[in-house]
Amino acid sequence: MPELPEVQTVVKGLQANIIGKKITSIIEIRSGTVSQKFDSKITGYGTIEKITRIGKYILIDTDVGLHLVVHLRMTGKLIFKQQDLHRPQHLRALIEFYDNSVLYFDDTRTFGSINIYRKTQKIPSIQMLGPDALSNDFSSDYLWQVLENRKAPIKNLLLDQSVVAGLGNIYVAEILFRAQVLPQKKARHLKHYEVKRIVAETKKILPEAIKHNGTTISDYKNVDGKSGEFQNFLRIYGKQKCQCGENITKIKQAGRSTFYCSKCQK
DNA sequence: ATTGCTTCCTGAGCGC
DNA sequence: TGCGCTCAGGAAGCAA
Numbered sequence: 001m002p003e004l005p006e007v008q009t010v011v012k013g014l015q016a017n018i019i020g021k022k023i024t025s026i027i028e029i030r031s032g033t034v035s036q037k038f039d040s041k042i043t044g045y046g047t048i049e050k051i052t053r054i055g056k057y058i059l060i061d062t063d064v065g066l067h068l069v070v071h072l073r074m075t076g077k078l079i080f081k082q083q084d085l086h087r088p089q090h091l092r093a094l095i096e097f098y099d100n101s102v103l104y105f106d107d108t109r110t111f112g113s114i115n116i117y118r119k120t121q122k123i124p125s126i127q128m129l130g131p132d133a134l135s136n137d138f139s140s141d142y143l144w145q146v147l148e149n150r151k152a153p154i155k156n157l158l159l160d161q162s163v164v165a166g167l168g169n170i171y172v173a174e175i176l177f178r179a180q181v182l183p184q185k186k187a188r189h190l191k192h193y194e195v196k197r198i199v200a201e202t203k204k205i206l207p208e209a210i211k212h213n214g215t216t217i218s219d220y221k222n223v224d225g226k227s228g229e230f231q232n233f234l235r236i237y238g239k240q241k242c243q244c245g246e247n248i249t250k251i252k253q254a255g256r257s258t259f260y261c262s263k264c265q266k
Numbered sequence: 267a268t269t270g271c272t273t274c275c276t277g278a279g280c281g282c
Numbered sequence: 283t284g285c286g287c288t289c290a291g292g293a294a295g296c297a298a
Contacts, residue, residue: 071293112292
């Protein structure tokens with residue numbers, strides 16, 4: 001389940017491997033995976049210039065004014081290979097380069113996508129996003145004013161990409177645990193110091209996870225096909241016992257599993 | 267405006 | 283061995 005740290009790790013890997021490569025073709029293996037979001041006729045995709053991340057979106061810019069916008073959703077993987085040999089089982093699309101190297105888009109559950117836009121176009125899904133969790137715009141002042149009068153549980157709002165971009169189920173669980181806030185607590189009932197802690201813990205945990213190449217629970221892999229290591233540092237998600245000795249409670253919230261410690265989180 | 271439910275999909279894990 | 287069930291979850295779409 002790629003969230004901000006996993007996407008950032010993929011971006012790093014892409015930067016190391018495909019900058020400067022000329023795209024010869026983009027092949028869709030499973031229909032619906034790739035879509036061209038502009039009218040004009042394609043005359044080549046150009047050469048990759050820049051790769052960035054906004055929230056959980058990967059933006060691959062080319063020198064002919066295109067943006068390839070990739071979202072991995074739950075099981076999407078971008079795997080770079082020097083040659084197009086040994087295609088993965090759930091290959092949904094591939095990008096071929098002039099030097100015969102390839103970028104595979106492998107996605108078991110098929111929710112991921114590659115959308116291609118002109119750089120001048122507005123990208124609706126990205127325009128909707130709130131500040132990136134690692135940007136200075138995601139501050140405790142910002143979050144405090146967003147949460148004001150909101151009745152939804154704090155967890156749901158942290159998962160809402162229009163509130164803050166980049167967080168998913170795993171990191172929200174870890175952030176709320178470290179901030180000592182119960183996930184089901186209504187947003188408007190949070191104290192100012194709790195909001196401050198949430199933001200502070202977010203700014204701590206995400207870079208830690210990036211340092212460890214993200215979290216691999218089941219599917220996530222970086223561009224080399226390697227797993228992350230941050231799963232070894234999780235304290236609450238998927239755990240049964242808290243470090244304080246208390247049993248961890250597991251509930252369903254908004255259709256997602258939520259883990260918390262009723263002793264450590266208030 | 268906000269909220270919360272359903273949908274998309276496949277593979278793993280489980281009980282029988 | 284194999285069947286059927288449940289679960290995992292990001293975000294869009296929709297209903298209240």
